[in-house]
Amino acid sequence: MNSIQYYDSPLGRILIASDGTAVTGLWFEGQKYYAEGLAPDCTEQDVPVFREVRRWLDLYFSGRDPGFTPPLSLDATPFRKEVWDILLMIPYGETKTYGEIASQIAARKGLSGMSAQAVGGAVGHNPVSLIVPCHRVVGAGGSLTGYAGGLERKQALLDLEKRGSAAPVLTVAAKTAEDDAFDVFEEMCRDLHGLNDE
Numbered sequence: 573m574n575s576i577q578y579y580d581s582p583l584g585r586i587l588i589a590s591d592g593t594a595v596t597g598l599w600f601e602g603q604k605y606y607a608e609g610l611a612p613d614c615t616e617q618d619v620p621v622f623r624e625v626r627r628w629l630d631l632y633f634s635g636r637d638p639g640f641t642p643p644l645s646l647d648a649t650p651f652r653k654e655v656w657d658i659l660l661m662i663p664y665g666e667t668k669t670y671g672e673i674a675s676q677i678a679a680r681k682g683l684s685g686m687s688a689q690a691v692g693g694a695v696g697h698n699p700v701s702l703i704v705p706c707h708r709v710v711g712a713g714g715s716l717t718g719y720a721g722g723l724e725r726k727q728a729l730l731d732l733e734k735r736g737s738a739a740p741v742l743t744v745a746a747k748t749a750e751d752d753a754f755d756v757f758e759e760m761c762r763d764l765h766g767l768n769d770e
Contacts, residue, residue, distance in 0.1 A: 574611040577622045579629055583725050586629070586701075589614065590621050594645035597699045598625070604720040609647065609699060628703065635736030637664035644700060654680075655694035662708045665733040669710055670695070670717075696720055702729070 574596075579586040581600075589597035589610055599606045624642040631638040646656055654677060662668050670688040673695075678686040691709075698706040701721060707729045711717035719726035 574614045575617050575619045575622070576610070576614045577616060577618060579626060581629065581633055583721075583728055588622060588625050590619055591645055592619055593621060594643035595621060595625055595700055595703065596645050596647070598701050598703060599699070600701060600721040600725065603701070603722065605697060605699075608697070625703070632702065633732070635732055637736070641703060644703070646699065646704070648694075648697075648699075651690070652694040652697060655691055656698055656700075656704050659695065659698065659704050659706055659709065662705055664705075665736065667708045667710045667714065667730070669712055669714075671712055673709065692718060708733075 573592050575590045575592060577588050577590075579588060583600065585601040587597070587599050587601060587607060588595065589607070597607065597610055621642055624640075628638045628640070628642055641660065646653060648656070655673060658668075658673050658676060670691045674686040674688045674691045677691070678684065695706045695709050696718060698704050698720075701707070707719055707721070707726045709718075716723055716727060716730075
């Protein structure tokens with residue numbers, strides 16, 4: 573049975589979809605391609621995989637690498653699946669360019685080259701945002717380009733991972749505006765999940 577559930581994140585409401593055993597979709601509300609491919613017979617209900625996804629999202633939005641991938645069922649062309657498999661291998665807190673992914677696929681296939689734009693099309697149609705980390709793909713030279721959830725959200729996700737994977741800074745005098753923004757973001761996460769009540 574096809575099921576859906578919502579998750580309220582600090583960066584907006586998220587729709588999660590499942591076929592009952594694996595995640596088939598995860599989208600920020602209002603993003604490009606929102607709920608694309610979602611079966612019309614979905615029922616809003618809790619299934620075991622949603623508990624795993626909520627745990628993954630809770631860890632992620634607390635600034636930590638979740639360290640696991642919930643079961644996924646990605647229905648797409650072999651090329652898109654190949655691109656998404658590469659996305660799953662990009663470590664937390666790191667990025668890869670569209671060109672690097674294109675070169676990696678070309679090398680696997682014994683081709684002299686491949687279009688970074690074709691890779692961009694596959695990345696843009698990723699149905700499982702965050703878990704299949706399309707936000708970790710950047711343009712040449714690290715430029716911030718293309719994200720179905722919006723560039724501001726992409727930057728916030730990259731900043732969260734950068735802060736989460738970096739050693740904590742203990743010097744109050746070195747606190748920056750970026751630190752203040754992260755503190756506000758962290759406080760929102762704690763409020764959202766009731767952690768400030770403890």
